[in-house]
Amino acid sequence: MSAAVLQAVPGTGIDVSGLNVWFDDHQVLHGVSFSVPEGGALGLVGESGSGKSTVLRALCGLVDQWSGALRIDGADLGKTRSRGFYRVVQMVFQDPFASLHPRHTIDRTLSEPAQVHGLDRVEDRVVTALEQVGLDRSFRFRFPHQLSGGQRQRVAIARALMLEPRVLLLDEPTSALDVSIQAEVLNLLKGLQRDLGLTTLMVSHDLAVVSHMCDAVAIMNRGRILETIAAEDLAAGRVDHPYSQQLLRASSGFDRAVIDSFVDWE
Amino acid sequence: MADLKSAAPLLEVEDLRVHFHTPRGEVEAVRGLSFTLGRERLGIVGESGSGKSQTGRAILGLTAGNGRITAKTLRFQGQDLLSLSPKQWRAVRGARMSMIMQDPKYSLNPVMTVGDQIVEAYRQHHRVSAAEARQRALAMLARVKIRDPERVFATYPHEVSGGMGQRIMIAMMLIPEPDLIIADEPTSALDVTVRLQVLAILDDLVRERGMALIFISHDLPLVSSFCDRILVMYKGRVVEDLKASDLQSARHPYTQGLLGCLPRLDHRQETLPVLRRDPRWEHGTLEEVMR
Ligand SMILES: Nc1ncnc2c1ncn2[C@@H]1O[C@H](COP(=O)(O)OP(=O)(O)O)[C@@H](O)[C@H]1O
Ligand SMILES: Nc1ncnc2c1ncn2[C@@H]1O[C@H](COP(=O)(O)OP(=O)(O)O)[C@@H](O)[C@H]1O
Ligand SMILES: [Mg+2]
Ligand SMILES: [Mg+2]
Numbered sequence: 277m278s279a280a281v282l283q284a285v286p287g288t289g290i291d292v293s294g295l296n297v298w299f300d301d302h303q304v305l306h307g308v309s310f311s312v313p314e315g316g317a318l319g320l321v322g323e324s325g326s327g328k329s330t331v332l333r334a335l336c337g338l339v340d341q342w343s344g345a346l347r348i349d350g351a352d353l354g355k356t357r358s359r360g361f362y363r364v365v366q367m368v369f370q371d372p373f374a375s376l377h378p379r380h381t382i383d384r385t386l387s388e389p390a391q392v393h394g395l396d397r398v399e400d401r402v403v404t405a406l407e408q409v410g411l412d413r414s415f416r417f418r419f420p421h422q423l424s425g426g427q428r429q430r431v432a433i434a435r436a437l438m439l440e441p442r443v444l445l446l447d448e449p450t451s452a453l454d455v456s457i458q459a460e461v462l463n464l465l466k467g468l469q470r471d472l473g474l475t476t477l478m479v480s481h482d483l484a485v486v487s488h489m490c491d492a493v494a495i496m497n498r499g500r501i502l503e504t505i506a507a508e509d510l511a512a513g514r515v516d517h518p519y520s521q522q523l524l525r526a527s528s529g530f531d532r533a534v535i536d537s538f539v540d541w542e
Numbered sequence: 543m544a545d546l547k548s549a550a551p552l553l554e555v556e557d558l559r560v561h562f563h564t565p566r567g568e569v570e571a572v573r574g575l576s577f578t579l580g581r582e583r584l585g586i587v588g589e590s591g592s593g594k595s596q597t598g599r600a601i602l603g604l605t606a607g608n609g610r611i612t613a614k615t616l617r618f619q620g621q622d623l624l625s626l627s628p629k630q631w632r633a634v635r636g637a638r639m640s641m642i643m644q645d646p647k648y649s650l651n652p653v654m655t656v657g658d659q660i661v662e663a664y665r666q667h668h669r670v671s672a673a674e675a676r677q678r679a680l681a682m683l684a685r686v687k688i689r690d691p692e693r694v695f696a697t698y699p700h701e702v703s704g705g706m707g708q709r710i711m712i713a714m715m716l717i718p719e720p721d722l723i724i725a726d727e728p729t730s731a732l733d734v735t736v737r738l739q740v741l742a743i744l745d746d747l748v749r750e751r752g753m754a755l756i757f758i759s760h761d762l763p764l765v766s767s768f769c770d771r772i773l774v775m776y777k778g779r780v781v782e783d784l785k786a787s788d789l790q791s792a793r794h795p796y797t798q799g800l801l802g803c804l805p806r807l808d809h810r811q812e813t814l815p816v817l818r819r820d821p822r823w824e825h826g827t828l829e830e831v832m833r
Contacts, residue, residue: 323733323734323735324704324733454590454760455589455762455800455803455804456589456799456800456816456817458803459804459805459814459815459816460816462805462814463814463816466812481733481734483807484804484805484806484807485805487807487810488810488811489805507810508810511807511808511810522735523734523735526735526738527734527807529763529764529767529768530738530741530742530745530764530768532742534738535739535741535742536742538735
């Protein structure tokens, strides 16, 4: 198996090297390293608490105590993120219910980031972003509670696209959705990834979802990346670490023999 | 293993309807549902809002105050559930049938130790000494694979992990030895390995005690690998009723669509098929929809 599945060209994409994170002196990430080339897609999978969201939060400057190197397009990220950072990097979260302001119209939700960044043609941008996520103009003056879960997640994606970012960080973007709606949102994200050449880092607990969306997958356990493998290798069951093998076996349904073979990794 | 085909059905449901009165009018959450249940594992699947939980709650007499239940038949062990008095319900619910919910946080009492809650669940239905009830509760905790029952007995619900909380819930619901368990998304919040371990515990108990299980879930592949039979619900109705092992040859386009839109590890495709909903699914029989 190739050691470096995704090799970033120096100076482009996302590069994380030796990332450690602590919360109240409790270390939750241990030397996390990976890179995503420009226009590429990497998935982070692992069980809850393994540190996936913390990796994304560290990139966004939402974590106080950390060490290591975080680079976007070759530039080192320091303690805080400039306004310009969000022109390049945007994030979409799991819960479309929690991430939209309940009393703001969709129009306001989408306009605000553009206004904060002093962009022109805000109205055109709103309409374009809505088009990109497959919502027509009639949605502009609705409120979140008037939308379905899938429509809300489309709005959250549209908001992320408003600043025309080049890097998208996705944290379980379809975990709260029905599988039929998940398919629509994944198709949308994959199309955007392809058409806009977005560099994508996607977190999910679902192996099939990440291997569908990404070129390579990093498997996390207790704050460490155990291995990074090409999506085809994951699909073919070619994983090295016993934990990855167990995760893979567990995702194929109820099988007593498999369950009885589980080892506790806690 | 229990006899799967004992003579009289455990539960008979015919033309079950659940209506809700809301400020915006009547909502019909369950529309004419019929099935009979033996000592088997029945899965109920469908998208959110399709009426799965309301079906489970109606069977247990737990429909919300603004709801109304009607049915031609709703019979459990020969007893008509529609005419039970509150007192009669107390003898049925918990003792002969009970429900495991998705989130133990809402079903466990936060200010009572885990052990005391299980003891209470047992003593509500069995006249035994406190010491014997305690022994029963500890044995039950061990039965759901909790390694240190004595320690867990004395903890409060917020002190345990999600997987542990769900095992405690199962212990509490099973200790009165009900004949029917309705498990509503009991493992949806859990990681995949823990989820399967919890299901394995349920599976053991179902087999050993010959209980019937209604397993409500939105996860069609999981249900098909775990249950004997599946009811597929769409907008309050059962659109297809099939043996779990026959899932791959499901005939209803909705069932096929739900399976088709899942990304699969063993079959990579650029674009996922999406569900194309047909208005006929709302009212038509399988034969009409297939035509
Ligand atoms: N703000 C926080 N304060 C303290 N601990 C945290 C905080 N955020 C996350 N953690 C802990 O860090 C670990 C990793 O969490 P997280 O990155 O959210 O995992 P995942 O996204 O893989 O489920 C967990 O043990 C979690 O409890
Ligand atoms: N108390 C209530 N008042 C009005 N409508 C309700 C009430 N409870 C549930 N419903 C409606 O009943 C329908 C079925 O809900 P439910 O059985 O919870 O779906 P599922 O469990 O399949 O996701 C939904 O449309 C829901 O909004
Ligand atoms: Mg997370
Ligand atoms: Mg439900």
